[in-house]
Amino acid sequence: MTTRADALKLDSQDAFAKKRGEFYLPQGTIYLDGNSLGVLPKAAVARVKHAVDVEWGTDLITSWNKHGWWTLPRVIGNKIAHVIGAAPDSVVVADSISVNLFKVLSAAVAQKPTRKVILSDSGNFPSDLYVAQGLCTFMNDGHSLRVVEPEAVLDAITEDVAVVMVTETDYRSARRHDMKAVTEKAHAKGALMIWDLAHSAGAVPGRLDEVNADMAIGCTYKYLNGGPGSPAFVHVHPRLQSKVMPALVGWWGHAAPFAFGQKFEAAQSIARMQCGTQPMLSMQALDAALDVWADVDMNALYAKAQTMCRLFTEWAEARCAKFGITLYGTRQWNTRGSHVCLRHEQSYAIMQALIERKVIGDFRAPDMMRFGFAPLYNSFADVWDAVDVLHNILETEAWNKPEFLAKKSVT
Amino acid sequence: MTTRADALKLDSQDAFAKKRGEFYLPQGTIYLDGNSLGVLPKAAVARVKHAVDVEWGTDLITSWNKHGWWTLPRVIGNKIAHVIGAAPDSVVVADSISVNLFKVLSAAVAQKPTRKVILSDSGNFPSDLYVAQGLCTFMNDGHSLRVVEPEAVLDAITEDVAVVMVTETDYRSARRHDMKAVTEKAHAKGALMIWDLAHSAGAVPGRLDEVNADMAIGCTYKYLNGGPGSPAFVHVHPRLQSKVMPALVGWWGHAAPFAFGQKFEAAQSIARMQCGTQPMLSMQALDAALDVWADVDMNALYAKAQTMCRLFTEWAEARCAKFGITLYGTRQWNTRGSHVCLRHEQSYAIMQALIERKVIGDFRAPDMMRFGFAPLYNSFADVWDAVDVLHNILETEAWNKPEFLAKKSVT
Numbered sequence: 001m002t003t004r005a006d007a008l009k010l011d012s013q014d015a016f017a018k019k020r021g022e023f024y025l026p027q028g029t030i031y032l033d034g035n036s037l038g039v040l041p042k043a044a045v046a047r048v049k050h051a052v053d054v055e056w057g058t059d060l061i062t063s064w065n066k067h068g069w070w071t072l073p074r075v076i077g078n079k080i081a082h083v084i085g086a087a088p089d090s091v092v093v094a095d096s097i098s099v100n101l102f103k104v105l106s107a108a109v110a111q112k113p114t115r116k117v118i119l120s121d122s123g124n125f126p127s128d129l130y131v132a133q134g135l136c137t138f139m140n141d142g143h144s145l146r147v148v149e150p151e152a153v154l155d156a157i158t159e160d161v162a163v164v165m166v167t168e169t170d171y172r173s174a175r176r177h178d179m180k181a182v183t184e185k186a187h188a189k190g191a192l193m194i195w196d197l198a199h200s201a202g203a204v205p206g207r208l209d210e211v212n213a214d215m216a217i218g219c220t221y222k223y224l225n226g227g228p229g230s231p232a233f234v235h236v237h238p239r240l241q242s243k244v245m246p247a248l249v250g251w252w253g254h255a256a257p258f259a260f261g262q263k264f265e266a267a268q269s270i271a272r273m274q275c276g277t278q279p280m281l282s283m284q285a286l287d288a289a290l291d292v293w294a295d296v297d298m299n300a301l302y303a304k305a306q307t308m309c310r311l312f313t314e315w316a317e318a319r320c321a322k323f324g325i326t327l328y329g330t331r332q333w334n335t336r337g338s339h340v341c342l343r344h345e346q347s348y349a350i351m352q353a354l355i356e357r358k359v360i361g362d363f364r365a366p367d368m369m370r371f372g373f374a375p376l377y378n379s380f381a382d383v384w385d386a387v388d389v390l391h392n393i394l395e396t397e398a399w400n401k402p403e404f405l406a407k408k409s410v411t
Numbered sequence: 412m413t414t415r416a417d418a419l420k421l422d423s424q425d426a427f428a429k430k431r432g433e434f435y436l437p438q439g440t441i442y443l444d445g446n447s448l449g450v451l452p453k454a455a456v457a458r459v460k461h462a463v464d465v466e467w468g469t470d471l472i473t474s475w476n477k478h479g480w481w482t483l484p485r486v487i488g489n490k491i492a493h494v495i496g497a498a499p500d501s502v503v504v505a506d507s508i509s510v511n512l513f514k515v516l517s518a519a520v521a522q523k524p525t526r527k528v529i530l531s532d533s534g535n536f537p538s539d540l541y542v543a544q545g546l547c548t549f550m551n552d553g554h555s556l557r558v559v560e561p562e563a564v565l566d567a568i569t570e571d572v573a574v575v576m577v578t579e580t581d582y583r584s585a586r587r588h589d590m591k592a593v594t595e596k597a598h599a600k601g602a603l604m605i606w607d608l609a610h611s612a613g614a615v616p617g618r619l620d621e622v623n624a625d626m627a628i629g630c631t632y633k634y635l636n637g638g639p640g641s642p643a644f645v646h647v648h649p650r651l652q653s654k655v656m657p658a659l660v661g662w663w664g665h666a667a668p669f670a671f672g673q674k675f676e677a678a679q680s681i682a683r684m685q686c687g688t689q690p691m692l693s694m695q696a697l698d699a700a701l702d703v704w705a706d707v708d709m710n711a712l713y714a715k716a717q718t719m720c721r722l723f724t725e726w727a728e729a730r731c732a733k734f735g736i737t738l739y740g741t742r743q744w745n746t747r748g749s750h751v752c753l754r755h756e757q758s759y760a761i762m763q764a765l766i767e768r769k770v771i772g773d774f775r776a777p778d779m780m781r782f783g784f785a786p787l788y789n790s791f792a793d794v795w796d797a798v799d800v801l802h803n804i805l806e807t808e809a810w811n812k813p814e815f816l817a818k819k820s821v822t
Contacts, residue, residue: 039471040467053456102658254537278640285692
């Protein structure tokens with residue numbers, strides 16, 4: 001495994017290689033940012049055109065029935081349930097991941113009125129922490145967010161914890177929590193368990209029901225290729241669907257939404273996690289994007305992901321360690337998600353130089369270059385070539401130029 | 412004004428007639444449901460195609476900068492500010508109307524900790540009442556929603572009211588509240604004022620700053636033609652933008668969203684009303700849809716709306732009163748929005764027969780047929796022809812058939 005030919009040989013043996021043809025991959029680009037925004041599935045193009053021309057343009061308001069707008073959030077939810085290891089009718093698609101976290105978090109806190117602690121960890125995506133902080137500030141009654149190191153989560157689950165809210169896959173280190181152990185400990189201490197699957201869904205095998213999770217959220221624009229800002233998902237285990245009540249409710253979560261009654265009566269199903277009207281163009285793109293997942297063996301896909309992460313790291317270290325590149329996170333590949341962060345004090349400038357050469361990853365503060373490997377469409381040649389470009393940049397000091405050192409980016 | 416020729420003459424004098432060409436109007440259909448879902452602007456078609464093919468398909472994650480995704484919610488917000496009578500940089504587009512109501516309502520309640528009443532009226536859209544009920548149930552500390560008749564709102568604003576939350580234009584009667592009187596009374600009694608502009612934005616002149624409103628919300632898929640489920644808007648007066656703090660916050664409302672700090676620090680601007688990542692395909696369609704509004708004289712547009720509502724009612728009454736059709740709501744046309752509800756005990760079946768004949772309005776429980784007149788693209792001939800079809804259905808009892816009496820609809 002030391003030449004490009006080795007990478008090509010792996011591609012020739014890759015059971016997922018045929019899936020690559022179902023996506024538009026930008027010409028001349030090595031796209032390793034599917035963990036921020038997945039590429040465009042070919043099926044989504046025709047679907048969006050149909051949604052604009054026929055559904056909006058011609059059938060207009062009748063599309064609620066005629067084109068299934070009304071049931072789409074639950075139809076898509078069931079497609080995602082298959083990927084994240086949840087039961088049918090336990091997932092619905094709506095709103096953003098932050099809004100959905102607010103729903104399940106407020107619902108969880110209301111279930112445990114005598115407990116005042118929301119537990120999370122410092123590896124969680126910051127916005128999740130913001131959501132919890134916003135909720136606690138608003139409640140203003142002693143509720144607080146307790147943030148510990150990821151390794152300390154298990155021990156921090158004590159009997160004052162109302163809800164444990166952690167992200168399975170760390171957005172920088174890619175470290176995966178032991179979902180089973182954390183969920184069991186939460187339940188043993190009487191807390192509810194919320195999993196954020198943002199960097200997991202579509203990359204690692206879904207295990208929500210296997211680990212007996214209570215609620216979960218996740219986004220669909222990363223490995224699931226739903227499109228920029230596509231609506232997020234929210235899962236509630238069937239045992240809780242008629243019990244938990246989010247602070248944020250609306251007409252689409254009503255038991256009889258078209259009766260236009262003045263009193264809110266929550267649907268006795270996952271539908272109560274819906275609130276307002278959803279963006280149907282983005283929703284249709286997502287629905288089309290998910291059809292590619294119907295026949296995917298998630299264990300096999302994750303095996304490919306691990307190999308990609310391992311080879312990328314080995315190749316990058318072999319050729320670039322001498323320039324100060326180091327791995328952030330563990331080498332136990334079966335405890336990681338499908339991205340790799342490399343550290344370097346000039347990561348920002350190096351990433352700009354990579355992007356200039358059409359190797360697309362992203363910078364994560366303070367000093368990381370993040371590369372996401374979407375096992376459904378990235379090839380081993382992509383992995384080799386990305387390392388090759390990185391090596392070339394470092395060797396020639398191409399990154400050390402004013403235009404790269406000065407650039408600013410919002411992503 | 413008693414023949415189709417009269418209607419055609421009005422169309423020939425209509426300053427907005429040229430705008431009709433900027434939209435796709437479904438062939439053979441008289442679409443009078445723009446107050447539920449506006450028609451497709453031609454500009455949106457090309458924009459969505461670009462968003463899919465170029466932004467998502469080719470430029471992918473770099474589109475955050477390259478195609479302005481990052482600033483789009485505020486760019487669109489400024490286009491809407493022009494329509495609703497608000498200052499620049501006081502409107503942002505994000506999420507659904509229910510989610511935005513939750514943001515401003517929770518922010519308002521937090522500003523008035525000693526007051527426990529949210530005041531609204533029975534003419535408000537039910538989902539708004541649900542949002543308030545959900546918030547009060549969650550708070551569980553004595554906060555309650557007080558719902559009075561629309562005519563009783565002014566007198567009901569007492570010193571225990573934290574926030575007055577009403578919809579300007581009633582979704583059934585089209586009755587408009589006196590925004591100035593209600594806002595002044597709210598302020599006189601020390602309450603905050605939230606306006607829902609759902610059935611107003613794009614139909615009646617925007618007056619938010621003129622009446623000194625505190626906060627407002629509204630949807631963009633009705634008269635603004637943003638597309639099915641397009642993101643909603645939220646307005647906060649500049650004097651409050653750095654003071655009010657919603658319970659629901661997220662990364663996009665952070666002062667430094669890409670620093671990935673663990674502590675939420677709210678942006679000192681309207682941006683703090685943003686929360687999670689937004690659906691960019693729907694967002695781009697909305698942005699394109701709004702360009703048609705740049706040169707619209709809202710007072711002239713509203714004058715046309717009033718004439719359409721008046722003529723529709725007069726024509727319908729002249730020809731259909733004998734079949735039991737009556738107007739719901741006032742005849743003071745300058746105190747109404749741009750839709751008309753007609754009552755009949757068989758409204759549901761009659762509306763099905765109308766839809767069958769391609770006159771698209773909608774049924775609203777318990778006994779109303781609602782017709783929305785989008786003055787930007789509906790013609791006076793549309794108004795005449797709709798009455799003509801209605802009259803024909805009633806005269807022939809075409810509505811009184813099993814297929815119409817039995818049908819069920821979700822919209």
